[in-house]
Amino acid sequence: MSPILVFSVIAGYFVVLLGISHFTSKKADNTTFFTANRQSPWYLVAYGMVGASLSGVTFISVPGEVGNSGWTYLQFVMGNMVGYAVIALVLIPLFYKLRLVSIYEYLRDRFGHKSYLAGASFFLISQTIGASFRLFLAAVVLQIAFFDAFGIPFSVTVLVTILLIWLYTFRGGIKTIVWTDTLQTTFLLLAVVISIFVIMSHMDLGAEKVFSVVAESDLSNIFDWNWKSDRNFYKTFLAGVFITIAMNGLDQNVMQKNLTCKNKGEAQKNIFWFSITFFFSTLLFLALGVLLYKYAIDQQIPIPERTDDLYPLLALNHFGIFAGVVFLIGIVAAAFSSADSALTALTTSFCVDILDLEKKKGDQKKIRLGVHIGFTILMFLVIVIFNAINDTSVVSAVFKVAGFTYGPLLGLFAFGLITSRPVKDRFVPIVCVLSPIISFILDMNSTEWFYGYQFGFEILLVNAAITYFGLWMLYNKRPGFL
Structure with a gap:
């Protein structure tokens, strides 16, 4: 695919996003940026969240990871479905009842100001890392498809990518994102479907034959019952439940979109319909992964050492121009739908939770803009650093990091919702810092301490349990003296 064609595709797609931004950001203020005035149609939010949840990680890493671990990722997604039900039935009613802008305001009301800052800070750390990992994938594809041809360094690619995102989000914020996510979800799913059809055409496979190829492949194994494995069903399923609660229900990035719905009932419908669509979309990505490996083997194409590189390699060099263009739009859409909302959520949380923007004197809109720029720069630096040290599949890296950084959040909210026990607020940040350190150790x-046992995604549960226990030990007999 020629660099000029790549540039034209990206430029055209970006112009469309700017157009949406222009129409959705008219008369936008801080309330519009943070909550979209709570007027978003639930079905629009649900459809758009598919693209944001799949993101560049799923788009590239999940098909590639099939070569390493088969369909065992589906065990995790099964747990996700239970987690989404908990979000819809427990967290959504709570957050709507309290009329929150930032969900971490709950921690202030339940525990105190120090707990509130600790929760918000862990979100800021977690989201900065996670969003940067996801955007990293898009930058890699753009580097291969366009920037390498002109000898442009990867750092410049990252800078251009993140600046494009900043330009169409800095005015309308979450209102713009709700609408751009629908476009991005469409392109993301279209890219996968077209890739499957291209493989079917090249390998002369009919619909029934494709189904049997996927079903009979050794790569389509779903369940791992080895208790020592980090992909064991029980711990992967449970991790899927609680990581979903932590990374979606306790994540300002995701919940900010849900809280733009008109009321609790519409937000719950959004969650249920989104979760069903997400499950079947993941099946589509896993099927694509099996077909990608079969295609590469049949065509005698060397499998890249990094599994994340397989789909981009085939789509951009072997599937033809049309499929390559659609793939390019898909990966850009996937990355943008994840990173744009993350940038907005980070800005919202920092302004509301850390700065308490409503109480600030002066131009509050200008302060928000400065925060938005600051997080744009921070994400750029994290991506560049990650590129220098990355040596594993990004999909594994994202959730591994999440196990350590979202654990304290899960522990805090679980303790607050399950018990009414008051705690010594000033010591809560210490517990939140020690929990991931102990979990990491x-x-x-x-392997050495537990007879060969390896932690997988369930390290999140260990982390949350340590936080929960630590909070229990902070019982405050005199709640007025925190």
């Missing part, structure tokens, strides 16, 4: 030594 356990993870690094689990």
Whole structure:
């Protein structure tokens, strides 16, 4: 695919996003940026969230990871479905009842100001890392498809990518994102469907034959019952439940979109319909992964050492121009739908939770803009650093990091919702810092200490349990003296 064609596709797509931004950001203020005035149609939010949840990680890493672990990722997604039900039935009613802008305001009301800052800070750390990992994938594809041809360094690619996102989000914020996500979801799913049809055409496979190829492949194995494996069904399923609660229900990025719905009932419908669509979309990506490996083997194309590179390699170099263009739009859409909302959520949380923007004197809109720029720069630096040290599949890296950084959040909210026990607020940040440190030590030594047992995604549960226990030990007999 020629660099000029790549540039034309990206430029055209970006012009469309700017157009949507222009129409959705008219008369926008801070309330519009943070909550979209709570007027978003639930079905629009549900459809758009598919693209944001799949993101560049799923788009590239999940098909590639099939070569390493088959369909065991589906065990995790099965747990996700239970997690989404908990979000819809427990968290959505709570957040709507309290009329929150930032969901971490709940921690202030339940525990105190120090707990509130600790929760918000862990979100800021978690989301900055996670969003940067996802955007990293898009930058890699753009580097291969366009920037390498002109000898442009990867850091410049990252800078251009993140600046494009900043330009169409800095005015309308979450209102713009709700609408751009629908476009991006469409392109993301279209890219996968077209890729499957291209493989079917090249390998002369009919619909029934494709189904049997996928079903009979050794790569389509779903369940792992080995208790020592980090992909064991029980711990992967449970991790799927609680990571969903933590990374969606306790994540300002995702919940900010849900809280733009008109009322609790519409937000719940949004969650249920989104979760069903998400499950079947994941099946589509896993099927694509099997077909990608079969295609590469049949065509005698060397499998890249990094599994994340397989789909981009085939789509951009072997599937033809049309499929390559659609893939390019798909990966850009996937990355943008994840990173744009993350940038907005980070800005919202920092302004509301850390700065308490409503109480600030002066031009509050200008302050918000400065925060938005600051997080744009921070994400750029994290991506560049990650590129220098990355040596594993991004899909594994994202959730591994999440196990450590979202654990304290899960522990805080669980303790607050399950108990009415008051705590010594000033010591809560110490517990939140020690929990991931202890979890990391356990993870690094689990094989030696626990007879060969390896932690997987369930390290999140260990982390949350340590936080919960630590909060229990902080019982405050005199709640007025925190």
